[in-house]
Amino acid sequence: MSNGxxxxxxxxxxxEEMADLKVRDLWVEGVGWDMSRIEPFLSTRDRLRLLSxxxxxxxxxxxxxxxxxxxxxxxxxxxxxxxLQWNHSPRPNVESLFGKIWKCVVPERIRVFLWLIVSQVxxxxxxxxxxxxxxxxACQVCICGEETILHVLRDCPxxxxxxxxxxxxxxxAQFFSQSLLEWIYANVSDGKLKDDVPWLTVxxxxxxxxxxxxxxxxxxxxxxxxxxxxxxxxxAREVYQAHAPVLGGTEAITRVERLxxxxxxxxxxxxxxxxxxxxxxxxxxxxxxxxRDIEGxxxxxxxxxxxxxxxxxxxxxGVYYGLCIAWERQIPKLELEVDSEIVVxxxxxxxxxxxxxxxxxxxxxxxxxxxWRVRVSHVYxxxxxxADGLANYAFPLSLGLxxxxxxxxxxxxxxxxxARGSTYSRRVRL
Numbered sequence: 301m302s303n304g305x306x307x308x309x310x311x312x313x314x315x316e317e318m319a320d321l322k323v324r325d326l327w328v329e330g331v332g333w334d335m336s337r338i339e340p341f342l343s344t345r346d347r348l349r350l351l352s353x354x355x356x357x358x359x360x361x362x363x364x365x366x367x368x369x370x371x372x373x374x375x376x377x378x379x380x381x382x383x384l385q386w387n388h389s390p391r392p393n394v395e396s397l398f399g400k401i402w403k404c405v406v407p408e409r410i411r412v413f414l415w416l417i418v419s420q421v422x423x424x425x426x427x428x429x430x431x432x433x434x435x436x437x438a439c440q441v442c443i444c445g446e447e448t449i450l451h452v453l454r455d456c457p458x459x460x461x462x463x464x465x466x467x468x469x470x471x472x473a474q475f476f477s478q479s480l481l482e483w484i485y486a487n488v489s490d491g492k493l494k495d496d497v498p499w500l501t502v503x504x505x506x507x508x509x510x511x512x513x514x515x516x517x518x519x520x521x522x523x524x525x526x527x528x529x530x531x532x533x534x535x536a537r538e539v540y541q542a543h544a545p546v547l548g549g550t551e552a553i554t555r556v557e558r559l560x561x562x563x564x565x566x567x568x569x570x571x572x573x574x575x576x577x578x579x580x581x582x583x584x585x586x587x588x589x590x591x592r593d594i595e596g597x598x599x600x601x602x603x604x605x606x607x608x609x610x611x612x613x614x615x616x617x618g619v620y621y622g623l624c625i626a627w628e629r630q631i632p633k634l635e636l637e638v639d640s641e642i643v644v645x646x647x648x649x650x651x652x653x654x655x656x657x658x659x660x661x662x663x664x665x666x667x668x669x670x671x672w673r674v675r676v677s678h679v680y681x682x683x684x685x686x687a688d689g690l691a692n693y694a695f696p697l698s699l700g701l702x703x704x705x706x707x708x709x710x711x712x713x714x715x716x717x718x719a720r721g722s723t724y725s726r727r728v729r730l
Contacts, residue, residue, distance in 0.1 A: 351607035373654035406504040559723035560682035575687035576614030587618030588690025596719030603694035623667035682724035
C-alpha cells in the first residue's frame with residue numbers, strides 16, 4: 301500500500317490498544333479487511349488503496365521484504381537515488397522531455413542541441429549579457445527585442461516567417477504562445493507527418509538551422525539561401541530518410557496494418573477474456589471479464605470495482621476473479637486472453653518473490669495448477685473489447701464484485717459484434 305507502516309497513514313489519533321496491532325489482526329478470513337475497525341482512522345483514498353490488497357493466507361508463502369521504490373521489488377542504486385531525491389511538489393516531467401528528445405529522428409548533434417536548449421545554456425546575447433560578456437542583450441538580427449532562446453528560435457522575424465509557413469494555420473496561436481519547455485515538449489512529442497516527414501524531424505531541423513543562421517548573421521558568414529522554408533523541408537526529408545531505418549543504434553520497429561477481431565475458442569473449449577483499468581496508475585481501478593463459448597455466446601461475466609491501485613494490479617485482479625469463476629463453473633478447458641503483455645509474462649514465466657505483485661500472481665498460480673487445462677495468451681486490445689467495456693462499466697458501481705448471467709444492455713452491441721467477427725484496424729509489429 302505504501303512504503304511505510306499503516307499506522308503512519310492514520311489521519312486521527314488511534315486508541316492505545318490498537319497501536320500494536322499487526323496486519324493479520326485486521327483481516328477476517330473469508331471476508332477480507334475489517335473495515336469497521338480501519339475506516340475511522342484512514343483517509344478515503346488510503347481505504348481504497350487498502351481494498352485492492354489481500355493478505356495471503358492461501359499459498360502458505362512466508363513474509364518477504366520488498367523494495368517499494370523499484371518496479372520489481374529489488375533494491376538497486378538508481379531507485380535509491382530517485383527515492384532520496386523525490387520531490388512531492390508538482391513540477392514539469394523533465395525526464396519525459398529528455399526521453400523524447402533522445403528519440404527524435406534527427407542527427408545526434410541536433411539531439412544534443414535540443415538538450416542544450418532545454419538546459420537553457422545556449423549562448424544568446426541575453427545569457428552573455430547576464431554573464432557580463434557583452435554590453436547589450438538586444439537581438440543583433442532584428443534589433444527590436446531581447447535575444448532570449450525563444451526569441452532566436454521562434455519569435456525573431458527572421459524565424460517567425462519560416463514557422464508561419466511550416467505550422468498549420470489553426471496551430472499557430474498555440475505554437476507562438478507557449479513557454480520554452482512547453483514549446484519544445486509539444487513539438488518533439490508530435491509524430492504527425494508533414495509532407496511524409498514526422499513533424500518532430502522538421503521542427504528539430506528548423507530549430508537547428510535557425511540557430512546556425514543567427515550565428516552566421518552575427519559573425520558575418522551567412523551563406524545564400526533563396527528559400528529557407530523549402531530548404532528546411534528538403535533537408536528534413538533527407539535526414540528522415542537517412543535516419544529512419546536506424547534509430548539510436550537499433551533497428552526501427554516495422555509495423556503493418558492488420559485487422560484484429562475476437563477469435564472464438566476451439567471446440568470443447570471456453571474462452572475467458574479479462575481486462576483491468578486504472579485511472580491514474582495508481583488511481584481508481586476496476587476490472588472485468590467474460591466467459592464465452594465457440595459461438596461467442598455469453599456464459600458469465602463480471603465487473604469488479606477494486607478501489608485504488610496500479611494498472612498491472614488491476615489486470616491481475618481481473619485474471620484472478622476470471623479464473624475463480626471459471627473453476628467454480630467446472631470448465632475443463634479454458635483459453636485465457638489478456639491484453640497486458642506484462643501480466644501474461646508473469647503468468648507464463650513467473651515472478652520474483654520480492655515483486656510487489658507476487659502475492660496475487662501466486663493466487664492465480666493456485667488456480668492454474670488445478671486439475672484442468674488452461675492456455676494463457678496475449679491479445680490486442682481490439683480483440684478484447686468486451687472485457688475492456690466491462691472494466692469501464694465497473695467504475696460507477698459499488699465497491700466489490702458484480703456477477704452477470706446475462707450481458708448488460710450497455711455492452712450488448714459489443715457482444716454481438718464479436719460474435720459476428722467484426723474487425724478493427726491496428727498497426728502491429730512484424
